[in-house]
Amino acid sequence: MTDRWRxxxxxxxxxxxxxxxxxxxxxxxxxxxxxxxxxxIRLGTASREHxxxxxxxxxxxxxxxxxxxxxxxxxxxxxxxxxxxxxxxERRFLAEVASLATTIDGRGYDLIHVxxxxxxxxxxxxxxxxxxxxxxxxxxxxxxxxxxxxRGWPTSYADWCRIPRDLWIRRRWRRDDRxxxxxxxxxxxxxxxxxxxATRLGLPGTVCHYGVDLAxxxxxxxxxxxMVFSPGRIVAAKQxxxxxxxxxxxxxxxxxxxxxxxxxxxxxxxxxxxxxxxTRRAAQKSVELDIIWQPxxxxxxxxxxxxxxxxxxxVREPFGLVAIEAMACGTPVVGVRExxxxxxVIDGETGWLVDRDPSxxxxxxxxxxxDPERRAAMGRAARRHVEEHWSWDRHTDHYEAVAASVIDRTxxxxxxxxxxxxxPARADQPIGALPRAR
Numbered sequence: 293m294t295d296r297w298r299x300x301x302x303x304x305x306x307x308x309x310x311x312x313x314x315x316x317x318x319x320x321x322x323x324x325x326x327x328x329x330x331x332x333i334r335l336g337t338a339s340r341e342h343x344x345x346x347x348x349x350x351x352x353x354x355x356x357x358x359x360x361x362x363x364x365x366x367x368x369x370x371x372x373x374x375x376x377x378x379x380x381x382e383r384r385f386l387a388e389v390a391s392l393a394t395t396i397d398g399r400g401y402d403l404i405h406v407x408x409x410x411x412x413x414x415x416x417x418x419x420x421x422x423x424x425x426x427x428x429x430x431x432x433x434x435x436x437x438x439x440x441x442x443r444g445w446p447t448s449y450a451d452w453c454r455i456p457r458d459l460w461i462r463r464r465w466r467r468d469d470r471x472x473x474x475x476x477x478x479x480x481x482x483x484x485x486x487x488x489x490a491t492r493l494g495l496p497g498t499v500c501h502y503g504v505d506l507a508x509x510x511x512x513x514x515x516x517x518x519m520v521f522s523p524g525r526i527v528a529a530k531q532x533x534x535x536x537x538x539x540x541x542x543x544x545x546x547x548x549x550x551x552x553x554x555x556x557x558x559x560x561x562x563x564x565x566x567x568x569x570x571t572r573r574a575a576q577k578s579v580e581l582d583i584i585w586q587p588x589x590x591x592x593x594x595x596x597x598x599x600x601x602x603x604x605x606x607v608r609e610p611f612g613l614v615a616i617e618a619m620a621c622g623t624p625v626v627g628v629r630e631x632x633x634x635x636x637v638i639d640g641e642t643g644w645l646v647d648r649d650p651s652x653x654x655x656x657x658x659x660x661x662x663d664p665e666r667r668a669a670m671g672r673a674a675r676r677h678v679e680e681h682w683s684w685d686r687h688t689d690h691y692e693a694v695a696a697s698v699i700d701r702t703x704x705x706x707x708x709x710x711x712x713x714x715x716p717a718r719a720d721q722p723i724g725a726l727p728r729a730r
Contacts, residue, residue, distance in 0.1 A: 293579070295696070296326055296327070296404055297402040297460060297516045298326075298327045298331070298399075298400065298401045298581065299327065299328045299401060299402065299403045299404075300326050300328075300329050300331055300396050300403070300404045300405065300725065301314070301318060301330050301405045301505065302331045302333060302405065302407065302417060303331075303348065303407035303414050304334045304335070304338070304412050304413045304414045305332050305339045305340060305343075306339060306342075306407075307654055308411055308524075309611070309612070309613040309719050310409035311339070312343050312613060313481075313502050314407050315343040315344075315348075316503065316505065316684055317684075317688070318330075318345050318349060320685070320688040321688065321691075322349070322357065324346045324692075327350050328350065329349055329351045329352070330353070330582050331344060331352075331353050331354075331355070331417075332352065332353070332356060333353070333356075333389070333413050333414045333416065334356045334413050334414075335357050335359060335385050335416075336357075336358065336411050336429055337353070337358060337359075338356045338513060344415065344474070350720065355389065355392055356383060357385050357388075359381060360374070360377040360381055362575065364696075367453045368452055368646040371453045371454075371455070371456040372456050375456035375457075376544065378460060379459070384477070385416075387419070389417055389633070392417060392421050393417050393420035393421050394420070396423065397422050397423055397726060401423050401697070402423075402699055403423070403424060403425075403426065403698065404417075404421055404424065404425040404426070405424070406426070407430065407473065408427045408428060408429045408430065409430040411461070411464035411467075412468055415467070415468050415471035415472065416467070418474050418475060419474055423698065424476040424477055424698050424702040425474075425488040426475065426476060426477045426479060427471075428478075428479045428480075428481075428500070429472070429478055429479065429481070429497065430483045430485075430611070431481075431485065431611075431623040432646075444580075454522040460693070469493055472489075473495060476698050476701075477694060477697075478496070479497065479642070479691070480498070480499055480610075481499075481500070481611040481636070481705065482501070482611045482631070482632035483606070483637070484611075484631050484632050485497070485499075485611070485632070488540065489555035498694060499633065500687060500690050500691055501611075501681075501686075501690075502611060502616065503682055503687040503688075504620045504682030505684065506620060506655070506679060506681070506683055508589065508593060508618060509593055510622075510675075511597065511671070511675060512597045512621070514594065514597045515685045516597075516598060516599070516600055516667070517598045517599070517600065518546075518600060518661060519549050519551055519598060519600060520539065520548050520550050520600060520602075520603045520626075521551050521552060521553070521595050521596065521599035521601070521602050521618070522552050522597075522602075522603045522604070522605075523592070523614045523622075524552070524553075524604075524606065525554055525555065525556055525562055526552065526561060526563065526567045526570065526583070527563045527566055528566050528603075529607050531607060532552055532570055533569070533570055534605050534648070534653065535550060535605060535653070536550065536577060536579050536581070537573075537654075538657060539577075539649040539654060539657070540578070540579055540612060540654075541651050541654035541655075541682070542654050542658050546598060546658065547579065547580075548569070548576075548657070549579075549582065550574065550581050550582070551581075551582045551584065551599070552582070552583050552584070553584045553591070553595060553674060554583065554584070555584065555586060556586070557585060557586060560703065562673070569581075569710045571583075596618050597621050597623065600623075600660055600661055601617070601624055601625070601626045601628070601643075601660050601661075601667075601699060602627075602643075603626050603657065604625060604626070605627060605648065605653065606628075606631070607630050608631045609631040609632055611635065612627075612631070613642075614632055615632075615636045615637060616636050618674075619636070619642055619674035619677060620674075620675060620682070622641040622642070622672065622674060622675050624642060624670040624671055625642065625643030625644075626644050626646070626653060626656045626660070626672055627643065627644075627645055627646075628645065628647070628648045628653075630648070631645060632712075633645060636682070638673075638677060641673050641703040642670060642673050642674035643670065644656035644660075687712050
């Protein structure tokens with residue numbers, strides 16, 4: 293029987309798949325008798341409404357500072373002023389982070405859990421902690437730097453204006469890299485994330501796959517519609533426009549409609565420009581597009597059940613929780629042959645994995661639409677696959693085993709001195725080797 297632990301759960305208030313996974317992880321752990329307290333740490337706007345942990349945790353503490361904004365013109369001057377304003381805001385924020393670390397250590401937790409969905413302000417606390425910390429890495433830090441690196445030398449005024457933003461993002465990634473190196477253990481959500489963690493940072497990780505609520509996400513007595521479902525934030529990285537192009541390659545007489553469900557607010561989309569361009573693109577290509585904002589879980593389940601296929605084509609997605617949710621509902625997945633989908637989808641059995649090409653994606657979708665029996669058989673296989681390999685019970689068993697190892701390894705270790713509270717611990721001084729405050 294696993295001991296009952298007191299866990300401090302640090303996160304940055306996201307609203308994507310990592311937050312949904314965190315909610316389920318907390319629910320599972322508290323259901324097994326562990327006590328979890330929540331710490332929301334964010335330099336910028338935090339999302340408190342999406343999948344709140346408060347219904348399961350014992351206490352919640354927030355450390356949230358809104359980033360300054362500027363409207364100074366010309367834009368280039370405003371961009372650089374914004375960079376230095378953010379830098380100053382972070383300096384003030386770090387003083388409060390160090391104080392929060394002292395408070396956390398003083399509460400005698402057995403374990404610190406850090407949700408590290410890059411960039412993650414929750415990781416800022418790690419260098420000051422003495423309690424053993426596990427980072428659950430939902431996406432590898434710096435994976436997005438490839439897009440910035442590919443831009444090359446600025447060739448336009450807009451490129452010059454992006455430089456301060458890119459520098460700030462890279463600075464945050466490097467900061468996360470250093471903090472990850474000071475964690476006692478790192479869990480990752482897929483083999484893809486684990487390999488990148490090793491090759492980029494030389495850090496060891498342990499794959500601890502997500503699960504799915506098999507009771508909530510299940511096939512239902514609803515008719516399958518000529519509809520393709522593409523959930524996710526409406527940003528370029530999710531590649532919804534590629535799904536539009538794929539459906540446009542299908543003859544109009546057989547073309548399904550496209551439904552996108554996003555956790556974003558209609559009034560505060562993350563990338564309004566991309567959303568506008570996406571809507572225009574669908575209209576130009578005669579693809580019927582519906583966008584559903586902030587759907588409830590029951591609404592998501594209904595869409596999964598009704599869809600002929602889930603189309604999931606983000607760029608090198610670390611995992612993709614929606615893929616196993618769709619398969620749990622008996623819906624085949626059509627996705628790109630990369631990233632975390634290589635862990636979850638069995639090509640040709642629970643869905644189709646194809647090249648990042650609109651015609652290939654469209655052909656796989658059309659194949660499912662044209663053969664309902666094949667589609668139903670793949671849906672049944674998908675459900676069996678999830679039942680056998682993707683339950684939250686299975687995930688939590690693995691998590692508890694790693695956590696127990698970390699706690700056992702650090703509980704008897706004592707050091708002669710604690711790190712100064714005005715500076716991070718040395719890179720050669722692992723957290724597990726420092727004394728725990730009681």
